[in-house]
Amino acid sequence: MALAATGSIDLASEVSEATAKELRAAGINWAYSPVGDVNSDPRNPVIANISDASNVARHVRAVSAALTSGRVAPSAKHFPGHGNTHVDSHLSLPSILVDKSALKATEVVPFEAVVRDGIASIMTGHMALPLVTGDDTPCSLSRTITTDLLREELGYTGVIVTDCLEMEAVAEKYGSEGGAVLSLQAGADIAMICHTFRRHVGAIKATYAAVGEGRLSMDALKTSGARIAAMKDKFAGNWGDVFIPFDADLAAKLKEDHRLLSARAYAASLSHIPNTRPFTPLSKAGPAVLFTPRMENINPAVDDPEGQLRDAAGRLRNTAGPSFLALAASIAKRAPVVEHVVYAPGEEISGTLGDNLRGAASVIFVTRNGFERGAWQVEHLRRVIEVVRGESGLQKMVAVSSCGPYDLLAAGKLKVPGIATYEFTIPALEAAAAAVYGEMDISGTIPVTMAVPDNV
Template structure:
């Protein structure tokens, strides 16, 4: 990142994913154990800062125990400050003590702490809890104020002023220039009418200047250093090896053993779900390739190719069954089942998209003989937790990128073992 001119990263995620129904944090968290999250988040922060990139712990004071996506609405977490100290704040305490240079505040309400439903990013929790009680002296930045948790009740422009009044140093408006300009204009009005302290802005400016000096240098020449091409080539080589090893080490067998797969009796059937919105944090980066009424994401196409390089295979994209999940499989799929030597059934957050589980049940009912089937949970690991009748082997990749799915293919075909461990309780 530093070679590319990046000197600030909004990482690590320090949220404790204590709620399995969380629709927005999920696999971005290091797990549901506060101490484990603290350990890994601190390691990421150290790695970034040692590489001269400012880290940013998010989403203070914790976005893990919610079933509402703050991109869409305001999550309300009914916990006291003492309860937060036991779970959500554990990683942040560790990161503050280690000197994390920046912290991002999140858009969730804590009415038992603040006394109302104001999002934490706009409330005095920034000053009262983070700065005064926890002793944090670094830069505080808000999450994007265009998210509906703020935009719907306040507008991003008004939210920007409220965040600055609450003690934030930097307010983030990611997408819309008009809103960015409006926020600047409303900030000037707030200064002029005395509702926003000019002195507090000066203090924020000092903290920001110190951050820039530490991670960007004293001039643009420090930022735009001459590109060292051989250093870049060596780094890319080392990072490629590290990436392959990391994905292999994180692929996890939730339930086994895995059957031995060969294509002697017919093609290996790879079934991936039609693409649908996951959440607004990642949807913008998820291009969808259309094929008639079906949509296969490029990552699943890459996985199908990974399987094809190892065995005779066929890739089908499955869609919700008719009759509220009680209908029959399409003829094309029924015919493919009869010819398949093995089935790899890929799910993606099926605990929230229950139609995938309905489809799997129908497939298990219609498949013939002892054709082995492996379930690959390609995002969260909770996909069939609510389906005790489904007992097939389950592998988790925790990520539906081409690299993660390639590592999963290596496990499925016996090239290496699944060495990961579950970071959450199922």
């Protein structure tokens, strides 16, 4: 969504070309990118990038072509489209109530475009389309979607890989191992299981059993093997090409070469939230108060607020934590004093914090996936506004959505400026810090439809 917000297909291509070079340097020759989902549901918590199907198609084609030219196999995802839902398939099965004609008119458009281009691979998604398939089978396990629609109707001849079968949309009902067999029966070439070794082993055993029992065709598996081999020949080469020593100097040089491109892209992506208060750069003349939300389990694969996933040094592994600390450090370069508040549901603002808010020269309030599932974040923003209240108080505030821009749909009614970064990565938030203090223009355009719900 960040690249889409820049409005530049050329920039999307440049970034993708740079990405391919760095991936190749790290020994990676297959990327699960680009995202081809058309974002038509503002409550979508995890994916999709643009609301206009033809615009999505242009970006998907550009990214795919750039990766391919860099000898990294692209994989458009999540066929036939995960944008028209607010249910996160990491957690449960989304059901999208559109018929086939509507599906092909919108969701399928970007995928059809890259099928014509001969994209190396396409990833199927875990969503149900009961008006298309006649039941609640996930598309990744559905022969109607994988074979009838993608293979036969669209004429796709490349590799089909499923989304991770450990996601609850599949695992809860079918199990990852059972899902692997069902996906291969549906026509997938690769059943993806990302994390758990016992599930890898279980899926292989289940597949062997399915072949032995006649539930899975060996001829179909051989055809899949030929497709996979063709992709490997094109993008991986031989074992000598793959097992080359890692060149740390080359990787460092590429990172430095691309640093300015990265900064330019992040700066160009920053966007005003429509219908919020006009933005005025914050003052560096006094103390700053930064609010960031407590760590939450947004993606079970990488986020763990309860501390069960830790790195080698014993630090909590959560994708948001280091980024928010980096944001605080970036603000500290601009304001003489920074108070970093990690807020949580139901907390009141009183005492010293209330005094500090009223005395601050700038207040930055950050949300992360705060629309619907994290509505408590907007409630806390209301509390902060109540404390700083008044025209002068609102002028020293800015709200930053660090994931989907929908977080701040209510910001227009809350009368504070809103800025979207689209990511809670360190460079995205460092760009936001520079922007809120007036060091760069905010020139991006939110690429999805924004409408304020009546109930906020």
